[in-house]
Amino acid sequence: MAAVDRSLVANLAMFAGLSPAEQDELLREARSVRYPKGTAVFNQGTEAERFFVLLHGHLRVEKTTPQGQQMVVRYVSAGELFGVAQAMNLKSYPATAVAAVDSIALSWPSSSWHRLIVTFPTLAVSALQTVGSRLQDTQARVIEISNEQVEQRVAHALLRLAKQAGRKVDAGVEIDFPISRQDVAEMTGTTLHTVSRILSAWEQQGLVEGGRQRIVLRDPHKLHILAEGNEADQVRGSAP
Amino acid sequence: MAAVDRSLVANLAMFAGLSPAEQDELLREARSVRYPKGTAVFNQGTEAERFFVLLHGHLRVEKTTPQGQQMVVRYVSAGELFGVAQAMNLKSYPATAVAAVDSIALSWPSSSWHRLIVTFPTLAVSALQTVGSRLQDTQARVIEISNEQVEQRVAHALLRLAKQAGRKVDAGVEIDFPISRQDVAEMTGTTLHTVSRILSAWEQQGLVEGGRQRIVLRDPHKLHILAEGNEADQVRGSAP
DNA sequence: GCTGCAATTTGCGCTCCGACAAAGAGCCCT
DNA sequence: AGGGCTCTTTGTCGGAGCGCAAATTGCAGC
Structure with missing residues (x-):
């Protein structure tokens, strides 16, 4: 686990609007992890302990039904927030995120979420835009299908x-x-x-x-x- | 447009965790409107000027595709936040909300959203839970279909x-x-x-x-x- | 009570595509 | 180079349910 350099994140939506000092503060609790192609960042049904930002690579988010059917929910690209399950009041991740290629992500403990959004309201704004955008995309899928x-x-x-x-x-x-x-x-x-x-x-x-x-x-x-x-x-x- | 009595909202999720004084402050900008059965609260494609909480009744949220097909996206019940399009960075409402029965809603100007979530972070929390819950429901629809x-x-x-x-x-x-x-x-x-x-x-x-x-x-x-x-x-x- | 309109019910033919099966092709490891 | 495994391609058949059509029913307004 390496210390996270601010220049890596300065142009991400989540960090936009924060001062350099604020960005450093947000990064203080962040952990950077590499995920080799094919490995899971998190698995459906496991406790949602952390939330993430993808720095590099692509993830495939897939969901398995109780009957064993599998669906690809979406792909996540660099720059995107993901795994914000606890922010949505879920105890566990609703899907599995797998690295489609070698990938790098930052993650934070979910337990910090509420404190962080009070300190950095732009984080809540960013999350709402991300989740809202995914809702519109998913609704479009319903209509297509x-x-x-x-x-x-x-x-x-x-x-x-x-x-x-x-x-x-x-x-x-x-x-x-x-x-x-x-x-x-x-x-x-x-x-x-x-x-x-x-x-x-x-x-x-x-x-x-x-x-x-x-x-x-x-x-x-x-x-x-x-x-x-x-x-x-x-x-x-x-x-x- | 009547002044809004705090007792009408005290048990709504959005107001939970706020003190009576905070609740009054949040209600100061709220407007209460009746929607007779069959009338639209807002229409797909129109500018997202306000966001809402349904106090009484039921709404049918429907979406019309460019090809003219119509889908019922969801029903909204009393107590639910809805129409938070601008919070999701949308300029216009992505769907039409119609009163399925005589209904009453509170609404706020969307322009107040960012100020309000700084003052009342629980509002952002509530919105994220609502939108997140709708995302999971919609994903379940994709899987069903x-x-x-x-x-x-x-x-x-x-x-x-x-x-x-x-x-x-x-x-x-x-x-x-x-x-x-x-x-x-x-x-x-x-x-x-x-x-x-x-x-x-x-x-x-x-x-x-x-x-x-x-x-x-x-x-x-x-x-x-x-x-x-x-x-x-x-x-x-x-x-x- | 009557009429008109919209919602509902029912019949039928046709097509899209799922599912089963088998064959072919590419890639990785030994 | 060979073998095994997985991904892809292709053939075939049957059924779910769409879409068109027509008949029936319920409700509101006059």
Whole structure:
């Protein structure tokens, strides 16, 4: 566990608006941890002892139902607050957070939460914005799953990922961490086979390319049209 | 607009932990409004000028997609904070809130939010718990819609409503506001026809009863078994 | 009481996609 | 290089439930 340098966090939303002295004070109780790819930051159902900010990398947040089904709830990117379960009055984490790539996070004891938000109201503001934003995203998922066909949902999911974690490459925009067909399926409420079929078809049409745990969006514009529906049939109509 | 009496709010979560003097101060800027059944408290897309606490009644929160589809996001019951869009950094309300029955709410200018949470950190705490709780509920909806068949989803929805707004009657637990098959459909991502079919079958089996915009849960226990799945076939097997 | 409208019920055909199965491909370790 | 394991692809079949249509019912207003 290393002392945390203020320059690492100065441009994070959570620290915005704090003076250097305030930032140092907030960092005094912070602990920095590395999470190798594939390791869990916390597990669903375990006591919510700490809350976190991701400094580097990407996390996959997944939830397992009592019946054993698994869903990818979201991906967390660098700069984001996460694991604020106790702030939401939960005793335990409602999901598992796994490092999709090697990652680094800062964490604080949840027991400090209430004292910290009194001292730093901007922390509460930041948390509310983060949780609120996640609520809107999740509501949008409900609407997609209720109203859209799988192809549209997959298109939406890929576009979100490209926006959140896209890296420009020659062929287009690559999702900058390993992502399997099963992962996409768990984000969109479908099966890996259906995702595989869709991606295969899109590959033939030049919309995407990739391979094992890799997806490149070659034509984000056409995917966007697909995602919005209506004109989907037109795009399909132009395929052989 | 009437002056707001402190005794009306003393037992609300948002006011818990505040001294009588603090409660009075918080109420100084509050405005109390009646909403007749069917009227909108606020509309999706309009500027989020105020935030609210529901004192009496029930609200239906609904969202309309760009394509014109409508979904019931949730019902709000007395005592709940709602409309905290600006606190979540949204300029406009993300949904429409309609009075399902005659209702009364308190509201504050959104512009006061930041000042109020500095003065009353418990307000931020309360908001975060509310928004966090709604995030967990919404995530549960995503999981239901992804993994469950319609019958299970409808059972879950009715049980939630009975828990939130159930009133004991001779025949069981009545949902204490008008609720149409279309409303249930919009809560569960299906069509009114499918809901009607399910409820008709359940009526024959004595699980529910009701009529136009009215639902009584006659056997919540059996609905609970249905909602959890697995043993659903057993319950069906015992029907004629 | 009558009428009109909206909510509800019921029938039916069709499609999307889940689920089962099998084959192929890529990657890592020995 | 070979083997094992996991990820991906592809074929096929069946069913849940959507969507269209029509009939029935309940409620409010005149």
